Amino acid sequence: MAVYTLMSPGSSPGVTTTALAVTHVWGGRTLLAECDPKGGNVLPGFLAGQMAGLRGGLLELALAIAHNPDPGVLWDHVISLDQHAREWLLLPGVRDPRHMAQLSGAWDAIAKVLTAATRGAMDVVLDVGQIGRPDTPMRLIAASDMAVMLLRPTLRQAAEAKPRLDALGRYVGTTVPVALCLVGKGDYTPAQISRALYGLPVIGTIPHDPRSAAVLSDGASARRPLRSSTLMRGASRLADAMRRRLTTTEDLGEAVAAG
Template structure:
């Protein structure tokens, strides 16, 4: 879910790049950045993928700032879903480039389970997080997708859940229904603040300290800690690219 990935990036505890790797198309340029972007967004993900293999390919040349501090950058995704076919063979090289980055990378891969799912990215991730609501429809949709994902990854990459507090089922119930996977966080269902991130709505005065951003910030610290612990304890969890998928 792009809204969650964006909230996560804005509250990330260190330098981070948000990469829109959803084959269905980009959301942040025409949404959150619709009236916030000064200048050209540049070629983004498609341009970076095209440049792979050239000399001195620098991701920074293909990203734009998401926050005034410059600590959070965006690699915007494709506009036309028909371009997803051009990226299919490039996900693995892109994963290598992400891993070499000095910044952490949050990759929003969109809905997992389709033939276009960027498995080359997910296979090299340090942590995969599926975002879903606690509803029967979303849990039901998540089960076969997670089953296919876990099988494809052969359980080599840690997979966890992030629950949006909208629906009748608790985090414990969702975790039990979905292969006993851990639920790292429960984010509030906050449509007003979420619309700022998803559609570029005008933020209210208290937006920067709203519960949605604070909870996403806590989730980011938790995810980063899991990744860091893997660096010292390889038998537990993995360090570098963090991917965000969704069930819907």
């Protein structure tokens, strides 16, 4: 089992929505860990505040690890998104972005706990949101087995992505394979985006499906079975591609150096 990071260059391509969709259709036990420095969105969004009084989450996990480094403490801070089946799990993010400063020295310990979770027949998907900010959890990304950048197929998004991929490549070197996923509509083809971004492979596309996205982002009522939507079909293909990609990796560090 493995740890995967989902990230973006900015301009809201929907990392959390995609992460929820991908983990929902993963096809095995999976944990979505909200590690976006801007804060967690699943509790007030997808769950529509139904668990507003929940105790636990990323910040509480970091504080617990400081006193007890046993990886087992993770399970005191996750919730099930599929009721009692516990196949689709969530580690909620911080409720107040101002609290992220308290995590600056905890990312290595958090990474160890999340990596340990993959030894129990479970994959972990990290939602780190927009990278390139001073508070980007680079040490967490560096501990991943694979990273996927989500971006819209537009010139602006490609321009935003390139310096962020540069910085990521310098940090992780050849240790973390990186791929791309295109979200929504734009004027550029996957091949054009790949060429603009060091030849990194485009392994998925998430269709423009605002009604289904609203179910995941804001807890809107679904007018049809969610799993049959174009968004979820795209997410299923992306999930399959992420797992396959680990066997045929692309090293961002080498691509940046060559580019």
